Amino acid sequence: MSTPRKQVILGAYLGGVNHHTAWWHPDAGSQIDFGAFEHTARTAERGKFDFFFLAEGLILRERAGKIFDQDIIGRPDTFTVLASLAAVTEHLGLAGTINTTFNEPYELARQFASLDHLSGGRAAWNVVTSFDAFTGQNFRRGGYLDPADRYERAEETLNAVRALWDSWHAEDLAADKASGQFLARPDAGEFSFRGSQFDIAGRFTVPRSPQGRPVVLQAGVSPRGRAFAAANADAIFSPYGSLPEAANFYRDIKSRAVEAGRGADDIKILPSASFVLGDTEAEAIEKYHVLRDEQVTGQTALILLEQIWNRDLSGYDPEGPVPAIDPDPDGPPIIQGRAFVHQDRFATAERLRQVAEAKKLTLREVVADQFERGPLVGTPAQVAEQIDTFVQSDGSDGFILGSHLVPWGLDEFVDRVVPLLQDRGALRTHYTGTTLRDNLGLPNVRFDTKFSADV
Ligand SMILES: Cc1cc2nc3c(=O)[nH]c(=O)nc-3n(C[C@H](O)[C@H](O)[C@H](O)COP(=O)(O)O)c2cc1C
Secondary structure, three states: OOOOOOOOEEEEEOOOOOOOOOOOOOOOOOOOOHHHHHHHHHHHHHOOOOEEEEOOOOOOOEEOOEEOOOOOOOOOOHHHHHHHHHHHOOOOEEEEEEEOOOOOHHHHHHHHHHHHHHOOOOEEEEEEOOOOHHHHOOOOOOOOOOHHHHHHHHHHHHHHHHHHHOOOOOOOEEEEOOOOEEEOOOOOOEEEEEOOOOEEEEEOOOOOOOOOOOEEEEOOOOHHHHHHHHHHOOEEEEOOOOHHHHHHHHHHHHHHHHHOOOOHHHOEEEEEEEEEEOOOHHHHHHHHHHHHHHHOOHHHHHHHHHHHHOOOOOOOOOOOOOOOOOOOOOOOOOEEOOOOOOOOHHHHHHHHHHHHHHHOOOHHHHHHHHOOOOOEEEOHHHHHHHHHHHHHOOOOOEEEEEOOOOOOHHHHHHHHOHHHHHHOOOOOOOOOOOOHHHHOOOOOOOOOOOOOOOO
């Protein structure tokens, strides 16, 4: 019997203004009006995507103490947006990035359980820890946790949230009109959780939600982040767009999940990607180069490099070579508020120098080339092939797609690439599950389990 084709998981991502978007394009709309979110989500649902995804940034980004105004400006609150989208979609998962460093378990559990109820079982939480103390300035306690302690807090937060979700059994809400009995058990919602970060006990206000536990995603690449995801998450973001690196990450995460006592299929691996389509390959490549050159200006290229070098590079010529000096990881941070995804600054700097040399690229060109989110470029048939091959070769279990043109960019993908993926048998033609968990092929949560609360 032949093995069934792996199904491609698709998420739709709507980012703010940054070097991946083309906000200045004559056809670009608002990044913040509800209509933009609504259109993208409805289009994703039309294309049978698994979920709509929102990232989160809790502070405006700065360069050397000044706002960098072309970088993720104006992000509305995640829960407000996702709750509104629940009303205008029927099947699409609704995934929000929410930080564990600045939020309390009770609030988090209540918000995600509420979203799960409102959407009929479509809520997902992308657990992030935040990457810098600078973000903490906007919060009551300030930037108060070292990176190492943030995962401890994340782990406890997630465990506490699960204890809260599990504090109601499936049948606790009897609401029996005949007998007048409302609660089936007097202890419904009772919880206690004790750890190094929290000491909480009380009654949780939200009964079991349709998914039992909303889906958990994770975005983080450090060894601690990987271990956390492998033990806890239903899906992890992959920062790798090239197949060999992506396949290494894939194998690493899946084997860590098995070591943690889970099934390899219980965690899905999802890189983010952008796409550019053309009627011919040459047209797509041409469009891609024009767009990239417009998105990555000289100033943007220097700022993206400063994030790695942590030095003022404003004196460098964007059309000259990559700086020969080394990064300065220990200096005061020059770029603030941007997630740092390069684990080894020296190795990254060296790689950029080598790529620039090998491909004969200027500083700006090498940044444009290397800072892309796994670009899928070609005719619709070529892009469908690229996606399917990547997934069938275990580079990932799917993709989170963002378009440079908000909010209409995804239409082209759904109209032209989705049918080809469906023809290949790699993407559903209709939704079969009722919850996000079902659609992602994740194991169901047993509703009678109480999470073991005390750690
Ligand atoms: C692909 C990717 C996407 C991320 N998206 C966000 C985000 O939207 N909001 C956020 O606060 N952090 C985001 N982060 C950063 C994580 O918050 C932060 O890097 C992580 O939790 C720290 O863990 P690490 O050291 O394991 O990377 C992202 C990280 C990666 C790798």
